[in-house]
Amino acid sequence: MEANWYVIHTYSGYENKVKMNLEKRVETMGMEDKIFRVIIPEQEETEIKDGKKKVSMKKSFPGYVLAEMIITDDSWYVVRNTPGVTGFVGSSGQGTKPTPLLPHEVDELLKKIGMDKKVVKVDFELKENVKVTAGPFADSMGTIEHIDTDKQTLKVHVNMFGRETPVELEFSQVEKLT
Template identity: 30%
Template sequence: MLSLRSDHFIAADWHLLLCKPNQNHIACHNLSRTGFDVFMPLHSVERRRRGRVRWESAPVFKGYIFVSAGQGAGQWHKLRSMPGVVQLIGFGRRAPALVPAGVVAGLMERCDANGLLQTDKDFMTGERIRITSGPFADFVATIEHVDVERRVHVLLDLLGSKTRVAVDPARVIHAV
C-alpha cells in the first residue's frame, strides 16, 4: 500500500482504470507489482451472512481504481493484459484521460493509512440528524448513541412506536 500522505502521490497525474467485476483487489496487486502507483479508496459496508451482521471494507468506486504511471511510465500498453483489468479510461486512441488533481488529492486526504475513507462528521448523543439515503431517507431522528464501530443509533417514530435503528454515518447529516 502506498503512503497516502506523500506529496509525490498527491501531486501525481492520476487516471481511472476499469476493473473486471469484483476484481479490484487483484488489479491493484498486479499493478503495484509492475511499478504502477494505485489508489483504491475503501469504506465500511454492512454485510449480512447467515443472519449475522459484519462490517467489511469495500471499494468506494466499485469496479474502478485510480492509477498513476509511477515507475511504469510509458508502459500503458501493459495494462490491457493484466489480470483483473478491463481498460484504462480514455478518449479513443489518444492517451488516457486525466482525473482532476483535486479529486484524487481530496480523497487521499480523507483516507487513513489503510486507504479507508474517514467520515468528516462527529456525531454526539442527543443531536438531531436527518437520514439522507436508504429505507429511512428523509427521516429526522435524535441520536441515542454512537458505538465503537462509528454506527449511529437513533430512535425513529414508526407507526406510533419508537424503534431503534443503526445507521451508517455516511448516510446522515446534521438536521437544521
C-alpha cells in the first residue's frame, strides 16, 4: 500500500496539540509503519512594529493538520480518536474513509511551506573514505566525520598541506571510494 497525504480537521488553535498528541499516539500504539509525517502548514511572516522587525510563523490553514499515512482501519481509528481532532476532510460521515490529497496538490503545498525537498537516502557512513568530485577540493580524498541529513551535507576531513582539515561538502560533491 502507498502512503498518501490527508487533511485532518482540528479544533481551532489546537493544531500544535493535535500534532504532538498524534505523534505520541503513533509511537505508543506502534503505528510508525502506517502514519509517517504530521505537519502544520506554516509560513514565515515578517511584521514591522514600532520600527522593530518581528518574524513569526503563521498557520497557512488554521484548524487543519496534514498527515502522510496509509489508511487502514487501525490508522484511521488512531487519528480520529486523537484529542482535538474533529475528523478528516473529504470524509462524508462516520463510516467512509477520507479522500487523499492529489499528488500535485501535495507538491504545491509542500513547496509553498518550504518542505518540498525530496527525502534523500543517505548512502554514506561515518569514518568512511570518500573522494571529493566537485568544488575547490575536487580529487581530494577524505574521511566523513559528520553527516547532516537535513542540510544534505557532510563534514569531511581532507588532507591539506599535511594536515587534516574539516571541509563541509554537499552529498553531490563526494563519491564513495570503491
